[in-house]
Amino acid sequence: MFGNLFSRTQKKDEIPPQDFSVLNTDMHSHLIPGIDDGAKTLEESLELVRGLIKLGFSGAITTPHVMGDYYPNNGAIISSGCITLQEAIRREGLNFRLEASAEYNIDSYTAELFEQGDILFMPGKRILVELSFFAPPPDLENRIFQLRIKGYYPILAHPERYSYYMGSRSDIERICDLGCDLQVNILSLAGYYGNSIAKWAKTLVEAGMVSYLGTDMHHIRHLKALEDALKHKDILRLLQRYSFKNKDLFNE
Numbered sequence: 493m494f495g496n497l498f499s500r501t502q503k504k505d506e507i508p509p510q511d512f513s514v515l516n517t518d519m520h521s522h523l524i525p526g527i528d529d530g531a532k533t534l535e536e537s538l539e540l541v542r543g544l545i546k547l548g549f550s551g552a553i554t555t556p557h558v559m560g561d562y563y564p565n566n567g568a569i570i571s572s573g574c575i576t577l578q579e580a581i582r583r584e585g586l587n588f589r590l591e592a593s594a595e596y597n598i599d600s601y602t603a604e605l606f607e608q609g610d611i612l613f614m615p616g617k618r619i620l621v622e623l624s625f626f627a628p629p630p631d632l633e634n635r636i637f638q639l640r641i642k643g644y645y646p647i648l649a650h651p652e653r654y655s656y657y658m659g660s661r662s663d664i665e666r667i668c669d670l671g672c673d674l675q676v677n678i679l680s681l682a683g684y685y686g687n688s689i690a691k692w693a694k695t696l697v698e699a700g701m702v703s704y705l706g707t708d709m710h711h712i713r714h715l716k717a718l719e720d721a722l723k724h725k726d727i728l729r730l731l732q733r734y735s736f737k738n739k740d741l742f743n744e
């Protein structure tokens with residue numbers, strides 16, 4: 493129980509980092525053009541990649557939405573988009589490693605994909621999952637259980653943004669107990685989604701419950717807000733004090 497909760501180590505380096513390079517890899521973003529509500533064009537994708545490099549990231553596992561109602565993507569669509577962007581990154585001479593996974597909404601469409609084995613997972617068979625912003629799926633426990641018995645390790649995207657879990661540590665602990673890691677948005681910590689989400693995100697990180705930080709970058713406004721986030725001393729101190737698993741993703 494709470495294996496991941498107590499595995500966070502606190503670091504005591506003297507000087508806080510000045511950018512996000514300590515994370516190395518961003519594992520939540522919407523960089524592939526035209527397949528979800530992220531980048532609209534290849535040029536915008538490249539601008540976001542250049543922005544990630546400037547923020548200190550060496551690479552990204554980008555995660556387009558897979559959501560039955562709005563973005564019925566699958567492995568083939570995402571992989572093809574990723575190849576297009578990888579080629580553009582190479583053409584531009586950018587030193588940035590890009591791979592693709594997905595942000596899977598817990599719905600009947602993704603249940604079917606998982607049943608078919610159409611899963612684009614991250615190294616270590618990790619997969620990023622998201623929930624409805626309105627109500628938790630009634631079969632959440634079963635869906636997580638099904639993934640776990642297939643050998644996957646779900647990571648819950650931005651738990652701090654689900655209003656129905658706001659402030660409920662026991663709900664979040666229950667999800668961790670089911671075998672989910674947690675990923676918090678850097679922009680949540682920066683107050684982009686409001687003060688109460690910022691406070692709750694910080695509480696979860698300081699409780700040692702958060703394994704990953706992500707940009708969840710969709711567009712240029714997010715990029716500007718991430719640049720501003722680097723001015724937040726408290727965020728830089730969290731990067732200094734807590735060890736996140738982002739940096740190990742490409743080494744698995």
Ligand SMILES: [Fe+2]
Pocket residue numbers: 520521522595649708
């Ligand atoms: Fe996202």
